[in-house]
Amino acid sequence: MCAYMWAPPFSAVSTMELLSDQGLRVDGRRAHELRNVECRLGVFGRADGSAYLEQGNTRVLATVYGPHEARAAQRRHDVASINCQYRQAVFSGWERGRRAGGGGDRRAQELGALLQNTLESVVLVELYPRSQIDVYVQVLQADGGTYATCVNAATLALIDAGVALRDYVCACSASVLRDQPLVDLNSLETSGAPELTAALLPRSGRLPLLEMSQRFHVDKLGELLDVAETACRDVHTILNRAVRRHVSARSSEK
Amino acid sequence: MAADMRAIQPESLYKLHLECEERPDGRKLDAARTTVVTRGGITTADGSAFCRSGHTSVLCGIKAEVCTPATDAPPDRGWVVPNLELPALCHHRFRPGPPSEAAQTASAQLLQLLDASGALDRTQLCIEAGQAVWVLYCDLICLSHDGNVLDVALLALSAALTDLRLPSAEWDATEERLRVKPAQRTPLKLGPLPLAATLAVFDKETLVLDPAGDEEMLCEASVTVAWAGDSMVLLDKTGGCELSLEAMDRCIALSKKRSLELKKLLDCCTQSGEVEKGE
Numbered sequence: 296m297c298a299y300m301w302a303p304p305f306s307a308v309s310t311m312e313l314l315s316d317q318g319l320r321v322d323g324r325r326a327h328e329l330r331n332v333e334c335r336l337g338v339f340g341r342a343d344g345s346a347y348l349e350q351g352n353t354r355v356l357a358t359v360y361g362p363h364e365a366r367a368a369q370r371r372h373d374v375a376s377i378n379c380q381y382r383q384a385v386f387s388g389w390e391r392g393r394r395a396g397g398g399g400d401r402r403a404q405e406l407g408a409l410l411q412n413t414l415e416s417v418v419l420v421e422l423y424p425r426s427q428i429d430v431y432v433q434v435l436q437a438d439g440g441t442y443a444t445c446v447n448a449a450t451l452a453l454i455d456a457g458v459a460l461r462d463y464v465c466a467c468s469a470s471v472l473r474d475q476p477l478v479d480l481n482s483l484e485t486s487g488a489p490e491l492t493a494a495l496l497p498r499s500g501r502l503p504l505l506e507m508s509q510r511f512h513v514d515k516l517g518e519l520l521d522v523a524e525t526a527c528r529d530v531h532t533i534l535n536r537a538v539r540r541h542v543s544a545r546s547s548e549k
Numbered sequence: 550m551a552a553d554m555r556a557i558q559p560e561s562l563y564k565l566h567l568e569c570e571e572r573p574d575g576r577k578l579d580a581a582r583t584t585v586v587t588r589g590g591i592t593t594a595d596g597s598a599f600c601r602s603g604h605t606s607v608l609c610g611i612k613a614e615v616c617t618p619a620t621d622a623p624p625d626r627g628w629v630v631p632n633l634e635l636p637a638l639c640h641h642r643f644r645p646g647p648p649s650e651a652a653q654t655a656s657a658q659l660l661q662l663l664d665a666s667g668a669l670d671r672t673q674l675c676i677e678a679g680q681a682v683w684v685l686y687c688d689l690i691c692l693s694h695d696g697n698v699l700d701v702a703l704l705a706l707s708a709a710l711t712d713l714r715l716p717s718a719e720w721d722a723t724e725e726r727l728r729v730k731p732a733q734r735t736p737l738k739l740g741p742l743p744l745a746a747t748l749a750v751f752d753k754e755t756l757v758l759d760p761a762g763d764e765e766m767l768c769e770a771s772v773t774v775a776w777a778g779d780s781m782v783l784l785d786k787t788g789g790c791e792l793s794l795e796a797m798d799r800c801i802a803l804s805k806k807r808s809l810e811l812k813k814l815l816d817c818c819t820q821s822g823e824v825e826k827g828e
Binding site for chain 2 (some may be wrong): 339340352386391431522
């Protein structure tokens with residue numbers, strides 16, 4: 296149907312331009328700097344838990360329903376089952392994406408399953424036998440690091456719903472460009488460099504998720520993991536602050 | 550006590566509320582929920598708007614694409630494709646899966662409303678007759694569902710259309726190709742936009758404006774009236790009970806009043822471009 300497309304505003308950016316000689320990135324950040332993070336908990340009154348998270352231009356909404364009685368197919372007698380859905384709005388990218396639903400979007404299904412695995416490692420599922428927790432994330436605008444932002448938003452929504460968690464799960468993307476490790480990539484950098492998404496449980500220091508795209512040299516991995524871990528800890532500080540602010544605002548309301 | 554009764558006998562509790570002429574959320578029968586319109590929140594879309602009415606929120610993003618008109622279609626007219634999604638995210642009753650019947654019906658209704666209102670002259674979307682026309686994909690996502698989604702969705706669609714800025718495009722006849730300048734953008738010329746108001750009917754004659762989710766479930770029938778300026782573009786009564794002509798007249802009068810309020814809200818937000826509140 297679409298016969299002509301015009302290129303997005305950034306079509307060909309070489310890796311040279313992604314990192315200036317002064318060590319500044321395309322959006323003016325330094326290599327270890329995160330983008331501006333804005334988050335809000337309890338944005339929707341009708342859901343059991345909800346959170347909105349904005350990381351640079353990536354905007355994500357997460358909603359949690361449950362724990363509630365599980366449907367027969369998902370019921371497990373000893374633990375809760377976690378049901379995740381990842382959706383990306385068709386207008387979220389520079390090019391219009393494929394319509395969701397109808398099983399058309401494989402990548403969304405994969406990310407949903409990945410999110411489920413990540414969250415299963417952190418929710419105290421044994422406290423809610425025979426029940427189900429639904430976590431739905433909706434990407435409203437995607438500008439790199441979408442999956443990491445979804446994990447962070449889902450954590451906040453679970454906290455807002457009062458689901459018992461072992462720890463926060465904090466995720467961040469990282470990359471290496473001209474021997475320089477970078478964190479929290481935007482979409483421009485994602486197109487020009489390999490991307491590693493890591494999720495961290497800050498208290499135990501364990502990584503429930505590690506995913507990479509494109510190849511890079513294995514010697515770089517150690518350094519990259521260190522950088523990603525630091526970034527995840529930074530994210531944790533931000534999320535923790537938001538949760539505390541939200542809780543104190545709630546308690547002063549009452 | 551009230552919470553117990555709401556769980557066991559929601560209908561009797563609601564009848565008690567109606568007798569006192571005050572609804573469970575504290576509104577009068579003819580009062581709508583606080584409505585908020587925000588335009589241009591999504592920078593990747595060519596036009597976007599977010600509308601909230603009480604606990605119902607709808608986000609609309611419009612993406613413009615160029616395509617060749619089909620041979621059996623008018624060569625000098627573009628298309629508008631509204632699509633409303635009701636994802637599992639918006640209500641605990643919904644399950645993940647293909648679009649529900651309700652979502653598809655609402656999408657069709659939105660298109661019908663937009664065409665009937667004549668707000669958008671589709672010849673504006675023509676770049677070169679028979680060669681290239683714009684298609685406006687209007688995707689609406691219901692983020693939170695608490696009744697009366699169609700009204701909020703239509704408001705979001707109308708607001709997003711006023712926010713839409715189309716890139717300038719020219720057809721190069723010698724090279725037979727299209728030149729698009731994404732940096733130069735112009736708004737559309739829009740006529741009176743369609744705005745809808747829904748009323749729920751209880752006891753065959755009690756009318757309740759802007760029903761919330763619970764009220765929508767309990768009501769006997771619902772009447773949706775949409776207006777574009779001074780002309781009525783949709784009158785839709787669904788549900789079982791019959792309605793007297795006098796009640797119908799009241800529906801029309803109430804919806805007219807509400808659509809004027811919504812129009813005012815939309816005009817405010819068109820001028821300032823930011824958030825405005827209204828009753």
